Amino acid sequence: MNFHIKALSIATTVVIWYIVAVTIIAENFAPLKNALAAATGHHWVSKGVFALILFAVVYGACVFLLTDSRENPKPVYVVIGSAIAGGLAIFLFYVWHFFA
Numbered sequence: 641m642n643f644h645i646k647a648l649s650i651a652t653t654v655v656i657w658y659i660v661a662v663t664i665i666a667e668n669f670a671p672l673k674n675a676l677a678a679a680t681g682h683h684w685v686s687k688g689v690f691a692l693i694l695f696a697v698v699y700g701a702c703v704f705l706l707t708d709s710r711e712n713p714k715p716v717y718v719v720i721g722s723a724i725a726g727g728l729a730i731f732l733f734y735v736w737h738f739f740a
Contacts (some may be wrong), residue, residue, distance in 0.1 A: 643716065643721075644699075644703045644706065645711065645716070646660075646702070646706055646708060646712065647702035647703045647706055647716050648699060649706065649716055649719050650694070650698060650699075650715065651677050651694075651695045651699035651702060651720060652719045653706050653715075653718055653719055653722045654695075654698045654720070655691045655694055655695045655698070656713040656722045656723055656726045657722065657726060658690075658691060658694055659687060659691055659726065660726040660729050661728055662676075662687055663687070663733075664729070664730070664733050666683060666687075666736065667733070667737065668730055676731030710719070
């Protein structure tokens with residue numbers, strides 16, 4: 641089974657930034673956090689379910705739209721950078737949230 645590396649990288653990067661954004665916004669906007677909790681019983685479970693759906697949609701769209709199938713490691717580096725930057729953003733948000 642062959643996976644489209646560029647499509648996987650794009651989908652993963654989009655999901656990383658979705659998680660970062662929805663985490664920070666939900667912590668500052670209670671109605672969103674309550675809506676996420678109401679959807680599945682807990683806001684983190686809802687974020688995960690929506691992230692899986694978003695990943696599948698973005699990956700499918702990218703496989704359909706992208707014609708470049710060359711093996712290029714650059715998109716993988718973007719995923720690594722996004723994971724580090726996103727994790728740091730959430731960490732710094734909670735540090736700020738704790739002290740503010």
